[in-house]
Amino acid sequence: MSGILYGVGVGSGDPELLTLKSVRILREADIIALPAETAGDSIAYQIAVQAVPEIAEKEQLGLSFPMIKEKEQLKTIWEKNAEQLRKKLIAGKKIAFPVLGDPCIYSTFSYVERLLRKQGFRTEYINGIPSFCAASAALGMPLVQGNEPLHILPGRIDYERKPEGTLVLMKAAKQLKEMKAALAAWNMEGYLLERCGLEGERAYTMEELPESADYLSLIIGKERKNKENT
């Protein structure tokens, strides 16, 4: 059992957002796991290969993560993917699994990693820039300052309760209207970031909100500040 599986964060789109460590791990890997059937279908791979073109020459292992919500089916899928990775790990291979954003935050990688680690295999998380940090930089403003809390919400949100500080709604495309209304009711500023760092990137204020948005969208809601206090 001398192989190792790395979840390699590649950031949100700009290949320059890869860390030096992600670049090194991709270079050193024997196998690139594709979080999709083919390289063309994986956004994470497409970002990684721009930063480290030589990964195109490496052995590739296509995994399959269909969009399924049923728990037992999901477990079967993770186990099937883990089985494919396990064979390569037993053969002593170094596997790099490119992940959008950071592998510690809402990554598909973490499910197969948990399974393999429990079985005694070596795994490692290699950080990447989370999408909400990249979005904040694209807007040219801080996400949080001083003692403001930061809440990252992956699709669900309690509209009954105004959050303190800054909130980020991930996968925001399905809740554009609800969020617009809530942010207005809470007197918060809001921004929609669509395809941050990717082709077709766009930023909108809540006032300019379109009718629909890309799947890779997030909304940042911020408390309005007294103009004097920055």
Added chain:
Amino acid sequence: MSGILYGVGVGSGDPELLTLKSVRILREADIIALPAETAGDSIAYQIAVQAVPEIAEKEQLGLSFPMIKEKEQLKTIWEKNAEQLRKKLIAGKKIAFPVLGDPCIYSTFSYVERLLRKQGFRTEYINGIPSFCAASAALGMPLVQGNEPLHILPGRIDYERKPEGTLVLMKAAKQLKEMKAALAAWNMEGYLLERCGLEGERAYTMEELPESADYLSLIIGKERKNKENT
């Protein structure tokens, strides 16, 4: 007004966590702003110079950010620092200001950046790996999966209310006992990360918690999972 000020995220300690973009911006800069009187006093600079040694040969501009809480005094300090940066920007200089973690998240940089942007100067946020991501990777586990919310709390915490999902308490050294008791009451797992990525890095479970911890400490609290569900 052709100069530009960059807040350059350098991650939490490991120089390999700098992004390719942070490395490029540091290399191209005319001036390195030190978020401390001298280079030796700035942890961010010490990380940056390991990744990009040539910055030691560049012009350095020492800024001063004393630990003060009084609002009017703080504004005077930011304005004084902004004034120093402004002179260089008017002279057309590219200034890189190294920042621990990510400049969008609780950075001192953001206060001077806000002032200068309002005055019409060009500023840019260059992302870095946030400390809580680096801590999660050091623990070898995800911060959040699926539909779990993530709450980043910069020192204040509402002990009356169990948070949903994962919480990260920044600057946790002052609240070790309170957090230990709260996480136990909420039946959550907890981890203390001290000096993540720096010399003297240590990780503790809540059961092993020391009496005191370094200023650069954070606590991660996570919901316990059904063992079957990863």
